[in-house]
Amino acid sequence: MDLFKLIGQLGSGMVISVEIFVLTLLFSLPLGLVISFGRMSKNTLLRSITKVYISLMRGTPLMLQLMVVYFGPYYLFGIKISASYRFTAVIVGFALNYAAYFAEIYRSGIQSMPVGQYEAAKVLGYSRMQTFFKIILPQVVKRILPPVTNEVITLVKDTSLAFVIAVSEMFTTAKAVAAAQTTMVPFIVAAVFYYIFNFAVAAFMEYLEKKLEYYK
Amino acid sequence: MNLLEINHMKKGFDGLEVLQDISLTVQEGEVVSVIGPSGSGKSTLLRCATMLEKMEDGDLTYLGEKAAWSDGAGSCIYAPKSDLKRIQRHFGLVFQNFNLFPHYSVWKNIIDAPIHVGKVSKEEAQERAAKLLLQLGLEDKKDAYPCQLSGGQQQRVSIARALALQPKILFFDEPTSALDPELTGEVLKVIRQLAQEKMTMIIVTHEMQFARELSDRIIFMEQGRIQQQGTPDEIFASGNGRVREFIGKY
Ligand SMILES: Nc1ncnc2c1ncn2[C@@H]1O[C@H](COP(=O)(O)OP(=O)(O)O)[C@@H](O)[C@H]1O
Ligand SMILES: [Mg+2]
Numbered sequence: 001m002d003l004f005k006l007i008g009q010l011g012s013g014m015v016i017s018v019e020i021f022v023l024t025l026l027f028s029l030p031l032g033l034v035i036s037f038g039r040m041s042k043n044t045l046l047r048s049i050t051k052v053y054i055s056l057m058r059g060t061p062l063m064l065q066l067m068v069v070y071f072g073p074y075y076l077f078g079i080k081i082s083a084s085y086r087f088t089a090v091i092v093g094f095a096l097n098y099a100a101y102f103a104e105i106y107r108s109g110i111q112s113m114p115v116g117q118y119e120a121a122k123v124l125g126y127s128r129m130q131t132f133f134k135i136i137l138p139q140v141v142k143r144i145l146p147p148v149t150n151e152v153i154t155l156v157k158d159t160s161l162a163f164v165i166a167v168s169e170m171f172t173t174a175k176a177v178a179a180a181q182t183t184m185v186p187f188i189v190a191a192v193f194y195y196i197f198n199f200a201v202a203a204f205m206e207y208l209e210k211k212l213e214y215y216k
Numbered sequence: 217m218n219l220l221e222i223n224h225m226k227k228g229f230d231g232l233e234v235l236q237d238i239s240l241t242v243q244e245g246e247v248v249s250v251i252g253p254s255g256s257g258k259s260t261l262l263r264c265a266t267m268l269e270k271m272e273d274g275d276l277t278y279l280g281e282k283a284a285w286s287d288g289a290g291s292c293i294y295a296p297k298s299d300l301k302r303i304q305r306h307f308g309l310v311f312q313n314f315n316l317f318p319h320y321s322v323w324k325n326i327i328d329a330p331i332h333v334g335k336v337s338k339e340e341a342q343e344r345a346a347k348l349l350l351q352l353g354l355e356d357k358k359d360a361y362p363c364q365l366s367g368g369q370q371q372r373v374s375i376a377r378a379l380a381l382q383p384k385i386l387f388f389d390e391p392t393s394a395l396d397p398e399l400t401g402e403v404l405k406v407i408r409q410l411a412q413e414k415m416t417m418i419i420v421t422h423e424m425q426f427a428r429e430l431s432d433r434i435i436f437m438e439q440g441r442i443q444q445q446g447t448p449d450e451i452f453a454s455g456n457g458r459v460r461e462f463i464g465k466y
Contacts, residue, residue, distance in 0.1 A: 119268050120315035124381065125304055125333035134332070138319050215318045216363040 006177065006189060013173030014193055017159045020090055020169060021197075024155060027095035032102025039107050050103070057100030063164050066093040070165040090162045094155075101151050109144040110136065142212045149205040156198045170194075217279070219244050219306070219385045219416050220265070224286065225274035227257075227264055234260045235271070236440040242385065245414040249427035252437035253462060258420045261437070262389050265418075266309045267300065278306040279384065305334070308378030312390040314370045316362040322349075322373050323358045326380045334381050341380070348376040352406055368399035372406055379410075386410070388419040424466040428452060436462065 038050035057065070070089040073079040113136055121131040160171035168176075174190035220242040227235040234257045242248055250258050263269040265276065267283065273292050276284040283303045284294045294300065316325055323345060330341040349355045352372045362370050371391055378386060391407065392400035404426050410417065411430050421427055427434055427448065434451040436444045436459050444456050454460055 114315075116311060116313060116315035117317070120311065120317070122268065123266055123304075123307075123309045124329040124377070125301065126329065130332060134328075135317055142319070215361045 003185075003189075006186060009177055010170060010173050010186065010189055010193070013168055013170040016087075016162075016168060017170040017193075017197070020094060020159045020162055020167075021155060023091045024094040024098055024159075025152070027091065028098035028102055031095060031099035033106050035099055035103035036106035036110065039103055040110065054100045054103055057097050058104075062093070062097050062158060063161050065097055066090060066161060066164055069093040069096070086165055086167050089165060090167050094158070098151065098155060102148070105144050105147045105151070106140065108147075109140040112143060113139060142215075145205065145209050145212065149202070149209075152201055152205065153198055156201055157194060160194075217244055218242065218277075219246075219279055220418075221275065221277040222265065223275040223277075225261070225264060225276070226272045227260055227269065228272060234440050235264065238274070238440075238442060240435070240442065242416060242418060244384075244416055246416055246432045247411045247430055248418045248433045248435060249431040250418065250420045250435045250437060251422070251424070251427060251462070252435075252443075256437045257440040258437055259389055260440075262309065262387050262418070262420060266307060266387055267304065268309075270294070278303050281306075305381065306384045308381060308383035308386045310371070310375055310378055310386065310388045310391050313394045314362070314367075314374045316370055316374055316377070318362050320361075321358070322354065322360050322362070322365070325362070325373060325377050329377065330380050344380050344382075345376070348379055351409070352376050353402075366399060367395045368402045371395065371403045375403075375406055375410075385416040385418070388417065388421070390420050390422065392421070392423060422466070424463060438462075 035050050035053065038046045039054065041047050041050075066089065069092050070081065070086065073085075074081050117135055117139070118131060121135045126135065159169055162169045163172040163175075166172070170190055170193055174186040178184065178186040218241045220240070222238055222240045225235055225238040225240075226233070238257075238261060250261065252258055260269065264271040267276075271284065271292055273286050273290055274284070275282065275286055281299070281303050282295060283300060284292050287293050295303065317328075320328060326345040326348060327338075327341040330336040330344065331338055334341075336344075346355075349358060352375065354369065354372055354376065357365060357369060357373070362373065365373065371394075375386075375391075388407070392403050395403065400423070404423065407417070407419065407426075408430060419427070419431075429448070431448055433445060434448055435442055436451060436454075436456075438458055444451065444454060444459055446454075451459060452463060454463075
């Protein structure tokens with residue numbers, strides 16, 4: 001069997017996996033920050049809601065959440081589901097789930113900041129916005145890079161879960177080809193793909209950590 | 217002119233009365249040292265004066281502008297935020313543990329607030345920073361990060377950072393207490409230099425000799441009250457037993 005032809009067949013699946021990965025991060029990283037604000041809010045209601053949200057998202061399988069996002073509109077509101085909604089549902093499901101994990105990471109990072117940084121900024125006259133975005137957040141980013149790296153690597157592997165609502169990412173395609181040609185090779189190619197993908201992600205995160213090593 | 221006026225300041229933390237009834241005025245060019253045992257409320261006084269902490273009752277006035285005033289019924293009203301923002305520009309605070317911004321270089325620590333808070337032009341901010349670095353003997357540390365500096369150097373940078381905003385009055389909360397003994401000298405030297413330039417300062421310190429030679433006035437605090445204040449000679453020859461006992465320990 002021609003390996004290049006196989007990789008060509010799997011190619012579109014790879015592209016979709018990468019798309020899921022990139023779009024999930026794009027939405028969940030900022031959303032996680034917003035949720036962490038809710039989680040640390042002075043408003044009790046907001047705090048409780050975000051707490052329940054985070055606990056639900058972390059306490060139930062992502063696979064199940066994807067199905068809820070995909071089938072929910074039909075079962076809850078009778079809205080007819082179009083095939084093009086599949087990919088959207090995957091991104092929404094992933095983003096909502098990962099945002100919950102990132103929210104907790106942000107929260108621990110923000111709460112680990114010494115109060116002296118806030119006080120110094122306040123006495124110097126920085127506004128609350130300036131204090132957060134200029135003084136606090138850059139230091140938080142450095143502190144949370146290791147746990148974020150863990151999540152991001154998990155995300156690479158999690159992209160394969162999109163198969164549950166029949167989005168043809170890498171793994172789905174590999175399975176189909178393997179079944180048609182009764183061979184293990186597609187799975188090996190898939191494994192190599194995920195491994196290289198993760199390797200690249202880990203290398204990039206390491207590069208970021210290095211870049212932030214200029215201060216302690 | 218009175219740069220700072222505090223009248224009947226009160227502050228407590230869950231039932232504990234930490235500042236009982238503090239009144240204090242500071243004139244332009246004055247150097248005032250605050251001494252007293254640990255837990256007597258010295259830091260709380262500074263934190264209330266710099267509005268890091270809200271006092272419960274009393275008046276707080278800078279250069280005739282009221283930051284907060286007593287409502288006469290045991291509470292205190294703060295001026296609107298926009299006024300406080302302006303009044304806050306009158307003072308600076310140097311912390312015991314520096315609180316420099318670790319992700320900023322020395323240079324950025326000093327120029328950032330003037331540019332982004334003080335609305336000073338970049339050129340002006342850089343000019344001020346260059347002068348301050350020279351004045352505080354840090355000209356070769358411009359591009360260093362705080363973690364690369366000794367404690368004494370970090371404290372000098374934090375003094376430069378406060379001075380770059382050109383406050384009228386500068387508060388110090390035990391500026392040398394976090395330093396190794398051999399590093400306190402360089403920081404005290406800088407403060408001495410500022411006193412010669414007639415910078416108005418309120419310094420909480422345990423350096424008795426330093427307070428004695430530098431201050432126009434020394435305030436002795438105990439249990440949330442000003443027990444005695446006077447010239448260094450008056451305080452060091454005090455007939456008050458508590459003052460004598462405290463000073464005797466140093
Ligand atoms: N944020 C706070 N919460 C509760 N108690 C505090 C707080 N800050 C200070 N105190 C208490 O107030 C008293 C005076 O503290 P402080 O002003 O730090 O004294 P000093 O600086 O003279 O050592 C101490 O008993 C201290 O425990
Ligand atoms: Mg103190």
